[in-house]
Amino acid sequence: MIIVTGGSGFIGSCMVSKLNQLGRSDIIVTDVLRTTDKWKNLRHLAYHDYLDRSQLLDFLGNAPKIDAIFHMGACSATTERDADYLMDNNYRYTLRLAQWAMANDVRFVYASSAATYGAGEMGYADDEAEIHRLRPLNMYGYSKQLFDLKARREGWFDKIAGLKFFNVYGPNEYFKGDMVSVVFKAFNQIRADGVVKLFKSHRPDFVDGGQQRDFVYVKDVVEVMAWLFENPKVNGLFNLGTGEARNFRDLVSAAFRALDLEPNIEFIDMPEHLRDRYQYFTQAEMEKLREAGYDKPFHTLEQGVTDYVQDYLNRDFAHY
16 A cells, blocks of 8 residues: 555645556545645545544554555645644654654655755755755744754665655645645636736845746656655655746746736735745756656646646646
């Protein structure tokens, strides 16, 4: 069996779909549904059973043979201020799962984050020996950094694979609240008002709309994860972006053009509370993953946005 934590969430549900495409339905999905609509991401998927997050550790005590754990479950809100909650949910829970997986010789692939890089003053190289120098800008990033540091100290990166996700966008992100991608927000603004609002730059070295991120399509993300499943000897901490930073103006323009519309963009002030925790530039260094043997191409920004807008968002938010 395969366990996917956060399996009703964005990347998790896309990974379950990818496993279905590979002929696997012997999947245990775990998550915390409560009163959210994330369950809608599960309706089209084939899986063996669903467990609440709180039930998983007890389940593992008497589990059948497990081939892999894809640990995507976490609080992904970069604005979350409850540090104790993030410590327990993002760090401590990951620690327990990883220890169990290693003790039972189970493939363990987990979600780290590009948020660990902070403002990027140390660059974006996924060098395990240097990750102690990184300074995340928010508690979410720090909660992810803590496990990366623990894995490095204990020598676990010879046994497990961590992925530093950059700005992932694509189908199934529909229930992430304010943490949805700019593509999703832009589509809804275009449909409602015909105009997209972006944050102004509050740094002189970036023009309005010139803030740059490494936007990566979720279909590429799950391809990498599937490759790691098929190559269990590939371990370590890897960046997962495209390796090419693009600006928000380009991203939004691609969304307009996918709808055969001319771009119409307005700029608004960034809220004060975000200004000292905002990343103006991210760009994944991808050499490490390539050197490990992953050779598939990534969608360009225009290709990914067009596919997402035309085949999913513009089709009543279809699922992957």
